[in-house]
Amino acid sequence: MKKLLTLIFIFNLYSQDIVTKNRRCFLCHGKEDYKIIEDGIERPLFVSPSEYYQSVHKDMLCTQCHYDVITIPHLRKPKKIHCLQCHYAGNVVGAPVKEMPEKYKESVHGRAKEKGKIAPDCIDCHTTHSIRHPGDSLSTINKKNIPNTCGKCHKLVKEEYIKSIHGKALLKGVLETAVCNDCHKEHDILPPEDPRSTLNPKNVIRTCEKCHADITIMKKYGIPVKQVEAFKESFHGIALEYGVVKAANCVSCHGYHDILPSTDPKSPIHPKNLAATCGKCHPGASQNVAKGKYHIIPEEKEAGIVYYVYNFFKWFTFLVIFGLIVHIILDLTGRGIRKFKK
C-alpha cells in the first residue's frame, strides 16, 4: 500500500512542473515567520522562494534533497541531509563532482568537524537554499564576499584584513587583490605546520608569487614585480629553498592579514619601523638597516652602487681570464718557436 502511494505521489510529481510542485512546500515554508519550537529553542523554517529560484538548485524539487518527505504535509521531522548525498563521484542525478569534498575532509575544518568541534561544513560557506554560482556577485563565495563569509567566524582576522592594502583594494572593487582563499585555499585549508600548506614557511614565497611575480597584474597597479626574483637570489631566499625555515620569508617582514605598503607609517616595512622588524631576528638592528634598498637585483641599475661594483667585478673577471689565456698561449708559442728553430 505504502509503495503504491509512493508511486502515485511520484507520478503526480512528474506530471507537473518544478515550481508548481515546490509550491506545496512553500505553502508553509515560504512564510517568513514560519517556525517551530524545538527543545525550547526557536527554529526558523522559512525558505525564501525568490532566493531559491535564483540558486543553482532552482531546477530541483525540494523533495529531491529532502528525500524522506513523501507526503505533504509531512508528519515527521525530515532527516538531516548532506550535500554529499548527491555530490559524490558516480552519482546518477548529475550533480557536479569535483575533488572538493575529499579535500575538505583533510582540511583543518574537516578534521575539527570529525573530532566533534564546531567547524564549518559545506553549508556554512555555501549556504543551504540560496547557493549561487561563485561568479554571481550575490554568492557568498564570490570573491568580493569571501572576507565576509570567512569573517562570520574569523571576526578579528576580518577586521585586520579590511584595513590592509589587500582589503582596501577589495573594497575599491579591485578583483585581482588577495582575499582569504587566495592564500589559505578553501576546501583544502591546512595548518601552517603542514609541509603541504600554502602557509608553510617553505611555501609562502610560492603563495605570494602567484600574484606578485605576475607582470600583468603588478604593472596594472604600479607594484614592482622583481621582488620575488630578488628575494629568491638573496641569502634568506636560498636558505629557505634548502629548508632552513628560521630564515625570513615574505610574511616575516611584511606581516600577513594586515599587510600595508612601506609608505604607511603603520607598516612593519616603513623605514621608521624597519629596525624593529629586522630586530625580530637580528637583535639590536639599528636605523642603519633603513639606509639602502631592499630586494635588489645586482644586475640591474636600480641596485645603485652594488650594480656598479658587480659590473666592475664581472668585467674584471673576464679580463683576468682573457689575460691568463693570452699569457699561456704566448708562453706555449714561444716554446714552440724555440723548439722549431733548434
Add this chain to the structure above:
Amino acid sequence: MKGKRNILRFSLNWRIQHFLLMVSVFLLIISGIALRFSDSWFGKFLIFLEGGFEARGALHRLSAFLLIFTALYHLIYIIFTKEGRKEFKSFLFEKDDFSNYFKTILYNFGKIEEKPKIKRYGFKEKLQYWVFFLFVFLMIITGIVMWWHNYFLVLIPKWLFDLVYGIHGWGGTLILIFIVFWHIYEIHLTPSNFPINLSFWDGYVSEEWLKEEHFLEYEEMKKGEE
C-alpha cells in the same frame, strides 16, 4: 721536471704555510661556490656532499678560521723570523720585474735570443703572491662582516652590507679562476713542470730546472757553495 731533484728550495716552514693555505682555500672554495651556484645541479650536489645547507655554512666558517690562522701565521713569519723577512723582501716588486715582463714577451715572439734572467721570485710569482695577499685580506674582512652580521648590521648601512656580500662572492669567484688557471698551467701543464712540480710538498727542485727558470737564484746558490 727534468733532472734529479736535489736542491732544497722551500723550507719546511714555507711548505707548511702553503699546505695550510691550500687546504683552507680549497674548503672555502667548495663550500663558497656551493652557495653561489645553489640553484644549479652543481651547487645542489656540492651542498649535498657538504651535508646540507647549514653544514655547508659551518664548513665555510671552520675553513675560514683556518685561513685566518694561516694569514696570522704568515704575518708573524714575515715579521719575526729571519727567513720570513728574507722571503718577504724577495717578493717586493722591482724595476727588473717590469722589464723582465716585456723581455719575456719579446723572447716568446723570438725577438730577443736570450731568456730573461729571473731571481728567486720573478714577476709571475710576485703577482701571484700579491694578488693572493690582497684578496685574502679582502675576503677575511668582508667575511668577518657577514659572519658577525648581527653586530655589523648595527654599525654599517644596508647598502654597504649588500656591497660586502657582493664583493665576497665576486672576490671568491675571481680568486678561484686565478688560482685554478695559474696552477693548472704553471704548476702542471707547462712543459718544464709537467706533470707536476712537487717542490710544494718536499721543497726540492732539480739543478737543471733552477738554472732554466730562476737563473739568478741558481747563480747566487752556486756563489754560496764556493
